[in-house]
Amino acid sequence: xxxxxxxxxxxxxxxxxxxxxxxxxxxxxxxxxxxxxxxxxxxxxxxxxxxxxxxxxxxxxxxxxxxxxxxxxxxxxxxxxxxxxxxxxxxxxxxxxxxxxxxxxxxxxxxxxxxxxxxxxxxxxxxxxxxxxxxxxxxxxxxxxxxxxxxxxxxxxxxxxxxxxxxxxxxxxxxxxxxxxxxxxxxxxxxxxxxxxxxxxxxxxxxxxxxxxxxxxxxxxxxxxxxxxxxxxxxxxxxxxxxxxxxxxxxxxxxxxxxxxxxxxxxxxxxxxxxxxxxxxxxxxxxxxxxxxxxxxxxxxxxxxxxxxxxxxxxxxxxxxxxxxxxxxxxxxxxxxxxxxxxxxxxxxxxxxxxxxxxxxxxxxxxxxxxxxxxxxxxxxxxxxxxxxxxxx
Amino acid sequence: xxxxxxxxxxxxxxxxxxxxxxxxxxxxxxxxxxxxxxxxxxxxxxxxxxxxxxxxxxxxxxxxxxxxxxxxxxxxxxxxxxxxxxxxxxxxxxxxxxxxxxxxxxxxxxxxxxxxxxxxxxxxxxxxxxxxxxxxxxxxxxxxxxxxxxxxxxxxxxxxxxxxxxxxxxxxxxxxxxxxxxxxxxxxxxxxxxxxxxxxxxxxxxxxxxxxxxxxxxxxxxxxxxxxxxxxxxxxxxxxxxxxxxxxxxxxxxxxxxxxxxxxxxxxxxxxxxxxxxxxxxxxxxxxxxxxxxxxxxxxxxxxxxxxxxxxxxxxxxxxxxxxxxxxxxxxxxxxxxxxxxxxxxxxxxxxxxxxxxxxxxxxxxxxxxxxxxxxxxxxxxxxxxxxxxxxx
Numbered sequence: 001x002x003x004x005x006x007x008x009x010x011x012x013x014x015x016x017x018x019x020x021x022x023x024x025x026x027x028x029x030x031x032x033x034x035x036x037x038x039x040x041x042x043x044x045x046x047x048x049x050x051x052x053x054x055x056x057x058x059x060x061x062x063x064x065x066x067x068x069x070x071x072x073x074x075x076x077x078x079x080x081x082x083x084x085x086x087x088x089x090x091x092x093x094x095x096x097x098x099x100x101x102x103x104x105x106x107x108x109x110x111x112x113x114x115x116x117x118x119x120x121x122x123x124x125x126x127x128x129x130x131x132x133x134x135x136x137x138x139x140x141x142x143x144x145x146x147x148x149x150x151x152x153x154x155x156x157x158x159x160x161x162x163x164x165x166x167x168x169x170x171x172x173x174x175x176x177x178x179x180x181x182x183x184x185x186x187x188x189x190x191x192x193x194x195x196x197x198x199x200x201x202x203x204x205x206x207x208x209x210x211x212x213x214x215x216x217x218x219x220x221x222x223x224x225x226x227x228x229x230x231x232x233x234x235x236x237x238x239x240x241x242x243x244x245x246x247x248x249x250x251x252x253x254x255x256x257x258x259x260x261x262x263x264x265x266x267x268x269x270x271x272x273x274x275x276x277x278x279x280x281x282x283x284x285x286x287x288x289x290x291x292x293x294x295x296x297x298x299x300x301x302x303x304x305x306x307x308x309x310x311x312x313x314x315x316x317x318x319x320x321x322x323x324x325x326x327x328x329x330x331x332x333x334x335x336x337x338x339x340x341x342x343x344x345x346x347x348x349x350x351x352x353x354x355x356x357x358x359x360x361x362x363x364x365x366x367x368x369x370x371x372x373x374x375x376x377x378x379x380x381x382x383x384x385x386x387x388x389x390x391x392x393x
Numbered sequence: 394x395x396x397x398x399x400x401x402x403x404x405x406x407x408x409x410x411x412x413x414x415x416x417x418x419x420x421x422x423x424x425x426x427x428x429x430x431x432x433x434x435x436x437x438x439x440x441x442x443x444x445x446x447x448x449x450x451x452x453x454x455x456x457x458x459x460x461x462x463x464x465x466x467x468x469x470x471x472x473x474x475x476x477x478x479x480x481x482x483x484x485x486x487x488x489x490x491x492x493x494x495x496x497x498x499x500x501x502x503x504x505x506x507x508x509x510x511x512x513x514x515x516x517x518x519x520x521x522x523x524x525x526x527x528x529x530x531x532x533x534x535x536x537x538x539x540x541x542x543x544x545x546x547x548x549x550x551x552x553x554x555x556x557x558x559x560x561x562x563x564x565x566x567x568x569x570x571x572x573x574x575x576x577x578x579x580x581x582x583x584x585x586x587x588x589x590x591x592x593x594x595x596x597x598x599x600x601x602x603x604x605x606x607x608x609x610x611x612x613x614x615x616x617x618x619x620x621x622x623x624x625x626x627x628x629x630x631x632x633x634x635x636x637x638x639x640x641x642x643x644x645x646x647x648x649x650x651x652x653x654x655x656x657x658x659x660x661x662x663x664x665x666x667x668x669x670x671x672x673x674x675x676x677x678x679x680x681x682x683x684x685x686x687x688x689x690x691x692x693x694x695x696x697x698x699x700x701x702x703x704x705x706x707x708x709x710x711x712x713x714x715x716x717x718x719x720x721x722x723x724x725x726x727x728x729x730x731x732x733x734x735x736x737x738x739x740x741x742x743x744x745x746x747x748x749x750x751x752x753x754x755x756x757x758x759x760x761x762x763x764x765x766x767x768x769x770x771x772x773x774x775x776x777x778x779x780x781x782x783x784x785x786x
Contacts, residue, residue, distance in 0.1 A: 244689075246689055249686070293642070293710040294710055294711050295707065295708060295709065295710055295711065296637075296639055296696050296699075296700070296706050296707050296708070296709050296710070296711045297696075297700065297706075297707025297708060299692065299696060299711050300693060300696035300697060300700060300707065303689050303690075303692060303693035303696075304693060304697070306689075307689070307690070307693060313689050313690075314688065314689050314690025314693065315688060315689070315690060316688065316689050317686040317687055317688055317689070318687050318688065318689045318692050318714060321711060
């Protein structure tokens with residue numbers, strides 16, 4: 001420990017722990033609302049959002065029993081275009097928003113039956129999900145494998161180029177005057193029952209950042225920040241996702257225009273097109289702690305499944321294989337709201353929907369910072385739901 | 394064109410075009426024999442030897458109708474250990490020579506029948522090839538897939554860590570006083586019917602290197618060097634090979650000790666273990682010109698075939714996928730010897746056997762430079778065989 005006199009401190013209105021899309025979106029909007037903001041992030045390129053496919057897919061991500069999450073995702077989707085347009089305007093950068101929709105296809109009879117059940121559910125909750133036969137699927141996407149026997153067009157799903165989006169958020173945040181510190185937040189500091197700042201690991205030479213409000217938006221690393229309520233430490237875990245970036249040879253016309261999702265012998269795969277000729281193939285879901293290894297088996301399975309529905313992908317170059325750690329939670333929903341201490345805000349646990357939820361999360365966080373209530377769709381996703389469980393034991 | 398007075402020239406006894414394992418091995422031995430040597434290589438890391446698996450495999454690489462190549466490969470294998478030992482001694486570096494042999498296995502009945510035919514041929518020409526049943530294979534390599542029904546142990550095949558070997562050769566060459574120029578040889582220069590040096594592309598600031606002898610050892614790029622006999626330009630072509638480097642997690646014991654080769658539904662794959670926990674999985678053979686793209690389909694097929702015979706490979710990390718361009722020739726044999734002009738030596742076309750043949754090629758080249766005849770095994774591999782064809786038309 002350095003002597004007390006050697007402590008280096010910074011001061012801000014709001015300190016945000018975490019510089020992924022959630023942390024930067026919050027920081028940008030908070031600064032735009034007139035607050036002085038510092039973002040602390042170790043900057044080692046491990047943010048899940050850098051690996052994300054960028055699907056904005058409330059429809060094809062909706063599952064039985066997750067009605068509240070669906071309502072939140074739909075709110076987030078409605079908010080996204082305006083947020084992205086403002087982001088593009090203030091930065092002059094394009095974020096690659098695409099509105100072609102998702103074409104979900106099935107490979108074998110079992111996959112087809114599973115897709116039919118999900119489609120019935122999605123329609124029952126009012127979502128657009130149009131069943132198509134094989135010929136109609138191939139009219140939309142001519143490169144689909146001949147064996148694809150049918151699918152469902154989810155016109156309400158969009159996508160964004162997640163790396164461009166994240167880069168634009170960082171630029172917007174900088175332009176709005178947010179200061180970035182390359183370090184790791186190890187603890188939230190409290191005084192008189194209120195958060196008053198954070199303690200850093202020290203790599204930046206700065207020991208503490210003082211602030212009247214602290215936002216913990218550190219993804220799957222949020223549970224490692226001391227000073228959060230105990231229940232939250234256990235509520236967030238890393239869910240490993242491996243993902244590939246394929247690239248079309250120069251001069252090849254785009255092979256797909258929709259996001260193509262498929263279930264291949266029970267295993268899910270998606271292929272997301274980008275305007276610049278890149279195609280994202282994802283993703284595994286693995287309970288492997290903080291392991292960041294790209295494994296031979298995962299790369300094989302992703303390529304196999306993508307090639308099963310889009311054989312042309314075998315001709316593309318394999319530009320990158322990468323790993324992200326999604327912040328999963330006990331109920332698959334995000335955790336956004338005040339938590340335990342006055343001035344302490346949590347915005348984490350976005351699991352598979354971090355890009356989609358980023359704009360709406362920034363709105364919710366800025367509302368909380370201003371003492372207002374976020375939109376009612378957020379109510380089921382307060383940190384309180386986990387803390388209540390612990391108290392009732 | 395720069396003015397004539399601005400030309401920058403270098404002088405040496407021998408100029409070697411190409412700094413892969415063939416060029417560096419020749420340069421090292423020529424310098425050790427007392428010659429002043431300059432090696433010219435663009436140094437952009439495209440040498441096929443950097444990608445090579447490093448198999449020293451005269452037995453499991455032997456094919457019907459390639460008897461002369463087999464004799465040459467056996468000569469090269471006998472020479473290799475002494476050459477490698479001297480290399481390790483002068484550099485203090487280890488090159489990772491392994492003598493465990495190759496275990497060739499078959500996957501389905503067709504693969505088994507093909508392996509049996511090759512084994513009968515290999516035994517008929519006097520090679521060691523011991524047929525083993527599935528149980529005996531698994532005694533040697535316990536991680537083989539349960540479905541592997543039999544195989545053949547080729548005890549006469551070895552391997553070397555090709556990157557360490559290439560690095561040691563560069564170090565030995567430097568230590569022996571060879572000068573390296575980072576540039577590309579565009580032409581052999583001649584005067585009075587004798588080679589008198591080379592012209593460079595100019596990236597190094599040097600325009601020409603003068604020398605009484607020129608060795609063209611530029612792999613699949615050899616055909617692009619002006620001043621070689623016309624027939625040689627057509628005799629060498631790039632054969633694209635894609636290859637993977639897998640890495641074992643820390644603490645995992647080695648999963649194989651032999652090189653494991655397999656034919657999986659008619660497609661060949663090999664897995665070569667390294668002392669440091671790396672495993673090489675190779676390789677495609679593609680006629681794609683100088684294309685250096687890593688393709689999704691090739692990575693898939695290599696992983697699929699490796700996992701079919703060694704399922705444990707799915708657990709390893711995929712450290713690298715890379716491409717090398719083997720210098721293939723019209724008859725799959727190397728091209729080593731004097732060519733057309735006095736003082737002009739060619740050492741290229743080593744195709745799948747560059748690492749194996751490197752030591753013997755250095756001997757042959759040094760013999761030629763000294764006016765001696767190389768070992769008789771080299772006779773069928775003189776450049777004359779292609780030039781004669783052209784003349785007889």
